[in-house]
Amino acid sequence: MVQTTINTNQNSRSLPYPKLMVTESGTIVLFQNPSIGVVLLQGNSRCYKIGHHSFTWDMNAFSDYYEAITLQNELP
Numbered sequence: 001m002v003q004t005t006i007n008t009n010q011n012s013r014s015l016p017y018p019k020l021m022v023t024e025s026g027t028i029v030l031f032q033n034p035s036i037g038v039v040l041l042q043g044n045s046r047c048y049k050i051g052h053h054s055f056t057w058d059m060n061a062f063s064d065y066y067e068a069i070t071l072q073n074e075l076p
Contacts, residue, residue: 014064015064015066017031017032017033017034018030018031018032018033019031019064019065020040020064020065020067020069021037021062021063021064021065022043022062022063022064022065023043023045023061023062024061025043025044025045025047026041026043026044027039027041027042027043027045027047027048028040028041028043028065028069029057029062031057031062034059035054035055035056035057035059036054036055036057037053037054037057038051038052038053039051039052039053040069040071041069
C-alpha cells in the first residue's frame with residue numbers, strides 16, 4: 001500500500017517541467033514533459049488508476065498543481 005499526503009498552498013505562477021498537474025476531478029499527474037506523465041492520485045472520475053502512464057494526455061484538461069505531495073510505503 002502507498003500512503004499519499006497532500007498539503008494545501010495556493011500559487012499563481014506557472015511551473016517548469018517536470019511538474020505536478022491536476023484535473024477538475026482531482027486526478028494528479030506527474031508530468032515529465034507536455035503530454036507525458038504518470039498518475040499519482042486517482043481523482044473522482046476514477047478513469048485512471050495510480051501508476052497509469054501516458055504519452056498523449058490532453059493538456060487542456062490540466063492545470064498546475066502547487067501543493068506538496070508525500071509518497072510513502074505503508075507498512076503491513
